[in-house]
Amino acid sequence: MTTFAQALLTPRTIALVGASGDVKKNTARPLRFMRKHGYDGHIYPINPARDEILGEKAWPSLAELPEPIDHVFVMIPGAGVEAILPDCARAGAKVVTIYSDGFGEAGPEGQARQQALVAKAKELGLRVLGPNSIGLADLHSGSILSVNAAYEASTLLPGEVSMVSQSGSMMGSLLSRAAARGFGFAKSVSVGNESDISVGEVVDALVDDAQTQVILLFLETLRAAPVLSRALQRARAAGKPVIAYKLGRSELGDALAQSHTGAMAGNDKAVDAFLRAHGVLRVHQLETLFEMVPLARRYGTARPAQRRAAPRVAVITTTGGGAATVVDNLGLRGLTAVAPPDDFIDLMASRGLKLRQTPVIDLTLAATPPQYKDLLEHLLRADWCDAVLSVAGSSAQFHPEYVVKPLLESEKSASKPLAIFLAPEAPESLQLLQQAGIAAFRTPEACADALSVFFDTSGGAMPAPVTTREWSAEFPTQGLLNEYEASQVFETLGVPVAPRALLTPGRTTHDLAYPLVAKVCSRDIPHKTEANAVRIGIKEQGGLSQALEELPANARAYKADAHIDGVLVQAMQDRLAEFILGYRDDPLVGPTVLFGAGGITAELTPDFALRLAPVSEDEAREMIAEVRHTQLITGWRGLPRGDIDALARAIAAFSQLAGLRGAHVTEAEINPLFVQTQGVVAVDGLIRLD
Template sequence: MKNNDTENNGVRFGSRQAFNKALLNPASVALIGASSNQKKNTARPLRFMQKHGFDGDIYPVNPSTEHISGVKTFSSIEQLPDGVDHAFVMIDSASVNGVIEQCAARGIGMVTIYSDGFAEAGEEGQHKQQILNETARKLGVRVLGPNSIGLANVHSGAVISVNAAFEMENLVPGDIGIISQSGSMMGSLMSRAAARGFGFSHLVSVGNESDITVGEILDAMVDDDATKVILLFLETLRDAPTLGRALQRARKAGKPVIAYKLGRSEQGDALSQSHTGAIAGNDAAVDAFFRAYGVIRVTMLEALFEVAPLAARYAKLRPQNHGDEPVRLAVITTTGGGAATVVDNLGLRGFVAVAPPAGFVSHMASRGLNIRQTPVIDLTLAASSEQYQDLLQEILQTDWCDAVLCIAGSSAQFHPQYVVQPILNAVSTEHGNRKPLVAFLSPEATASLQLLQENGIAAFRTPESCADALAAFFVPQENTQCEQAQPVQLPAGCPATGNLSEPEAMALFQDLGIDTVQYDMVQPQAAAHTIDYPVVLKVVSREILHKTEAGGVRVGIDSDEALARALDKMADDVKTHVPQAEIDGYMVQKMEGRLIELLLGYRDDPLVGPTVMLGAGGITAELMPDFSLRLAPVNEQTAWQMIREVRQTQLVRGYRQLPEGDCHALARAIVAFSHLALIESQPVLEAEINPLFVRQDGVVAVDAVVRLQEKSQLQ
């Protein structure tokens, strides 16, 4: 099993600090396979480090030449001096395994592998990567990659990378760290952001993540003094437990983590084939993971770095709890049309531009500035820069808005002192950081953008990225701490793997503390029961989880005679639809009343682990998805947040004076259901209550599905 604990990194690294130094802050680098041909990619790392001022030791390994760019080469790894911190491997994949052995023999414990032809190349490459992993693990060598375009420490100039983006004349050092699962996107992000004046501490391309994962790199950046904000470009999640622990440390250290992840669309997201997964999908599980750990997830690539100053400056002002009220924005503009584009995009994200109250309007009039009580405060040609600054300072002290958005027109392009300097002056005052303040510049105004960014004010070029960044910032940081819960056991007699029967699933839910419908088991020839009419009749079989499609459900049965006919008809229908299914019997259930039907789903997601979902229930649940998803288990506070996020629950939460349901019982049921995550001996792969009836006096589960992990999944 791979060891991803950075506090115990194999033979080479006995401490977190040693691992972090070798990965992010090496003082000496071996370039294995360095070329003297400057046209080749393998010549770039040496050229980049010379160009960008790396003052550590560089050891090119090339048996064909004695010097490259004035630096002495070594004919083999065996000839390298002691104490090399980091090796960058740029040779054919067939020879990489031997290089790992040679690095271990020379005491080099950190190796980045640029070579490709491993897991990304198909079955043969996967086998080569497995052998590589086994060799490195046995020898205590940590591997970044393979198929990694490399990494860079911008402050020291240790550019251990072949990425052409480092050809730029000047690397701008800063406090933003980037971790990317795409090597080409690492360079793209750096060049885009650098053009806007953003500076970086470290940039890391993870490649195939055969050993060192995003989580370990992020963990190292949490300890890095030069890094204040961490950006993630992700294609998937690997090793979620390690990533989760690193995100917890980042949150505790006050270092915001901002993520852009591919796969939001159905085409881009590998949807699960399960009933519950088909509603939520893997991307919803990733969203739940990010929310649980306070990650700011953006949907626009430009917003990934544009939101960094907002996250860094106002990290402590991110909301902690969900509320039913939208985020209130005070919008001040010097351009009417520009304001409309931003406010429109923010409205689509649920924000509200609020008008200043009458008292504030009077207060500003007394200070010499006449504004109107409208949702957008338009200062076009109506205020001096001093009055603009005074208005901002006064708004920052008020309670009638949650954030301030400053929108600038042509002045930003030609006269930054009129619209940018007042912003800088306002935020530098005593009350300057009481609430988030951001700027949108309607024209292309490079100088103003850089001036704002240099002073830690988030500034945006497009209304879409501005709205995206604010929406991501205001997603509440959830309290995911759950009360210490006792381990859960399956009821006696349950199978070790596969599907539970519905009676077994009902018994499990009862053990968790969820009320279930009353029922009796019957057979076609023995239909006696104790349930009052009218009743529901359902087939019981481990092989028929969704009974409606198999003709295995009848409702509204009102007599013994009707029940006998329904039993015979159901037996025939089920045999027609699923002739091979083994039938355990039939359930006669009480017909329960309800206000609404909901769905409770549980899934051990392959990317993020156990998740719990609340959604609109019934047979139409998949047609119009309306759900909320979280990592499991959850506490009651999170359960209430889930209830508020499902639109259907408005019908039992006081909507238009309709009867109110027992949402307290619903919240308790969500918490109890999420405790399926605490079953360890026979892990649950999927579970579902659909429907869960919400009544005025409680909730009741009327259908139960549980699928355990198969033996092959437990190995």
């Protein structure tokens, strides 16, 4: 019995609804492509107006077919798609790919049509890829259910790379670019509007595909994150690297950003945290998406558990200028070109090769091919560098035996990455290196991008276990909590909070030590400074009495209908530096936690680390190390050291907002969180619920 994955990726019986006999039309392409590239399964063109299409018998309807169908590719106008779904089900189809447009991408009316379409398909037991999908292909079998012109190529190179794309046109562009470089593909899938079958389900199917060893993703956004999460975990366990290129920040994230946390992080940062947590290699240059494949394939299991402060790259070159372009880009991405130490220079001198102690080992006109090979092998065994980069000059174009041949023949390390940048346009050398499974790059930017992504393992841990806590019945379950209520929630999680008291007309006494801070406590005024509703440095009872009169009056002048719960007084706290903790249930990826520079710095110069929530204390320490502002509490330039252990505990405790049950926390924030020499303390915060 045909499984869902087989029907999706490797169907043996296919119906083409709306197939055309006019070779100039897109709707003629799937049949032409499959016959051109040797598909040996059964193809049934469906067109009631034709008896024959491109030499094949045409069928008037799905109901007339002589055998069950695995997969139906629909190419008729959108208005008629839903009506043919019952025929698809009766024909035995498990998957229906819809090329037709006019659905979710076409505004509210199209969205309604799409919802009705998916509901009907679900009722009939059908799975839908699309609508608005340019199709999919299996290059090993020649099953090309696609109108993408990339498959017009005279020959298609089957390989071990599969691609899933949310953009049909970009999928074609990437396929053609990669094919020109000698990269062969196993499967390619355009998910279109992703109304039913999601990227995650396709990835899950590819994990079990024997012909797929590396999975590429071209993403515009993220949908069905839990499904994708499970698929990516399976890909990681199977040792199949996933490399992703994602377009920029989503407008959805900006629209939903209500606090500093949302404005600072945005959707793209949350998606980035999601991808990192699942070990996905997110590249920043489009060509790196496929150029990185050999690097990920050969060395993926050797990626470091933690990134060095600046990964060390040994650079050897036969072109000084070409090497400089790469070294410059390495520096921009946080990697260092490292000079060989004295003992290595002495070793190579004893082997007949004189080197200088410079960050780039320049062998221009200075080494024979055997010497180049010998140096390369010693670099790959050396303990003073983390990767080796070979930069080839004009010899790669005209005399590949000088540089490329030693690269091909040298004994490779199983754990130390080797990458090649070819400064000239050298397609023959690129092909040779690609065939040997060696990562070779056409631009210095893509080369540096790939090495940087390879070594960047920050945020590579899945969320920590959730500690479930019940929401207190004394707090609201909708809207914004006032600061006093929020502080109580933070305290129950284990976050230290400044000593405080809520003063009301019925309670005007307290046992706090002066000096004090006094703030209006109101759900309607989350940012109290703007309302002139804060007083600091109150030294005695007289000053507090004055504040108790003035602050509520100022708050009502700022917002006349604000409900005032009282005046919150806190004992003033010392600090070495102040930070922000943010929590957000992101609409795309779920709960996230943010740690960064606090106070006004949070708005002026964002400096933060973001993870899926909750996090462990170890992951919290990684977040602390990523934030530059934490140098103020690590003894930098003789400054006093803050309590990093207490800070890590507070971050981990705060992130357990993800485990609260009985209310849905959409956003929460502690800003600022003071770090002291002994301990940390939260002095302001908010919680928003829906």
